[in-house]
Amino acid sequence: MQKKVYFHPIIIRITHWVNFFALLIMVTSGLRIYNASPIFGDWTLPPIIQYGGLAYARQWHFFAMWIFFINGTTWVLYNLLTRRGRTTTLFGRQDVKGVLPMIKYYLRIQKEHPFFRKYNALQKLAYTSVILIGLCVILTGISIYWPVQFGFVAAIFGGYDTARVLHFVFMAMLVLFFFGHLVMVTIAGWSNFLSIITGYGNEGPAERASSHSAL
Amino acid sequence: MSLGKEARIILPRSEGTEGSLLSRRTLIRLAPLALLSACNLRPEGKTETFLRKVQQFNDRVQASVFDPNKLSPEFPDADLTPLKDFRVNTDSPHDLDLRLVDEKRWTLEVGGLVAKPGRYSLEQIKALPKRVQNTKHVCVEGWSINPKWGGARIVDFLALIGAEPRGKFVYVTSADGYYTSYDIASARQTQSLLCYEAYNAPLTLDHGAPMRIVMPTKLGYKSAKWIISFWVTDQKPSGYWEDEGYDWFAGI
Structure with missing residues (x-):
């Protein structure tokens, strides 16, 4: 039996899944709102979730925004205020030197997986930049x-109409992050997936896998 | 009422069987997504009640954020939406009782918590100081236009009719059966107009002649067209789109 390592504290696991459902509602209701008056020509999106009308999509959107905001703030504060968060998740000056080896590894130039603790330098970079994207999605939302x-605030993003486009763009970046995340989770395998539910993941032979642990 | 019936129906992209980009295997993997599309979140029962409560909470947040001294930015004429793009967005006024919007016979019925109720003529309202403003009109659907409006400030009209301080809401009805209402603070904001002009010309019928509301601090559906009555009240009234699930405060 492989040794289990405690990867994800309870607060990370909870905020992870709350965020998943909050974003699912935000994105799908947001697309319904987008469809009421498309920005990019006549390009609309087929509904992923039915909302039964613009009014209800707005009701869901402006409910889920509180969940997304409160939950996201909790996650960010946890990582900023705890040593664990600062060292394992947030990208810091000491992580700069780890970026190039990781890129080489992913490009198959370097065979050995660079050493790291919970997340590698690129993962930390991704997690840290997603905070900024999340902030931008909120600020354009307020605009x-x-x-x-x-x-x-709207003026920072070029006024109402431009902010609307940017709100869509930042949303799309979050969705891209999500799909990248899915790919990494799929590669990393079942044990890694379970760790975001139970908190524990495999050590040892699976370390390589967990090194890809979900972006 | 700048919210037309939404005519847009979203149809799934036509599905080609030949040369499809998606292989069968990929489609099978995407099956969970297909399940999602069967998911319907139109609120009913307890969910509907809950979301309405959240909406009322958001209305309170909006009311507390609302700053009566904050102006909607006013644009130079160069940034106006050209007249040809001055969007109507209401079904042509087919429900409209044309006799009620005939400029010569039109009056605004005023009632409720006011010292001087009765019928007010176009001349009486035009006699109030005229405010001309280039302000953004933001539709709940997401689009926006920058028209030039002209009319009397509602705050001046409230003084003319002797609105009582305990009147916390304004309720208006339109010649096509539309109705909506406002918190008194928003109605008194200096850009809130009883509007009778657009682009330096009398309103056209499509845009709400002879009199409409313009309230640049709220979403477009609060800018009621063809208004025929105006009430001051201490009971919170409702609105046409608000009864259909849209938010009542609708501040922007």
Whole structure:
């Protein structure tokens, strides 16, 4: 029996799954709202989840936004305020030197997997930049929800109409992150997937796999 | 009422059987996504009640964020939406009782918590100081336009009719059966108009002649067209789209 290692504290596991469902609602209801008046020509999206109308898509969107915001803030604060978060998840100056070896490894130039703790340098970079994307998705959201009351925020993003496009773009970046995440999870395998539910993942032979552990 | 019936129906892309980009295997892997599309989140029962409560909470958040001194940015004429793109977005006024919007006979019925109820003529309203403003009109659907509006400030009209301080809401009805309502703070904001002009010309029928509301601090469905009555009340009224699930405060 392989030795199990404690990967994910309970708060990370909870915020992970809450975030999944909050984003599922945010993105699908957001696409329904987008379809009411497409930005990119007449290009609309087939509905992923039915909402039964723009009014209800808005109700879901403006409910899930609180969940997404509170949950996301919890996750960010946990990583900022705990040693564990700062050392394992957030990209810091000490991680810069780890970037190139990881890229070489992924490009099959380097065979040996570089040493790292919970996440490698590229994963940390991804996790840290997704915080910024999340922040931008919230700020552009505020810009189109309150273009008058928070006009100064909307102005940063070029005003209401531009902020609407950017809100879509940042959303698309989050969705791309999600699909990249899915690919990595699939490669890393079952044990890695279970670790975000139980908290524990395999050590030893599976270490290589867990090194790809979900982006 | 700048929310037309949504005519857009989203149809799945036509599915070609030959030369399809997606292999059968990929399609099978995507099956869970297909399950999602069977997922219907139209709120009913307890979910509907819950989401309505969240919506009312968001309305309270909006009311507390609303700053009566904050202006919707006003644009130079160069940034106006050209007149040809001045969007109508209501089904042509087929439900409209044309006798009620005939400029010569039109009056605005005023009632509720006011010292001087009764019928007010176009001349009486035009006699109030005129405000001309280039402000953004933001539709709940997401699009926006920058028209030039002209009209009397609602705050001046409230003074003219002697609105009582305990009146916390304004409720208007339209000649096509539309109705909506406002918190008094938003109605008193200086850009909230009883509007009778657009682009320096009298409103056309499509745009709500002879009188409409313009409220640049709220979504377009609060800018009711063809208004025929105006009430001040202390009971929170509703609205046409608000009854269909849209938010009541609708601040932007």
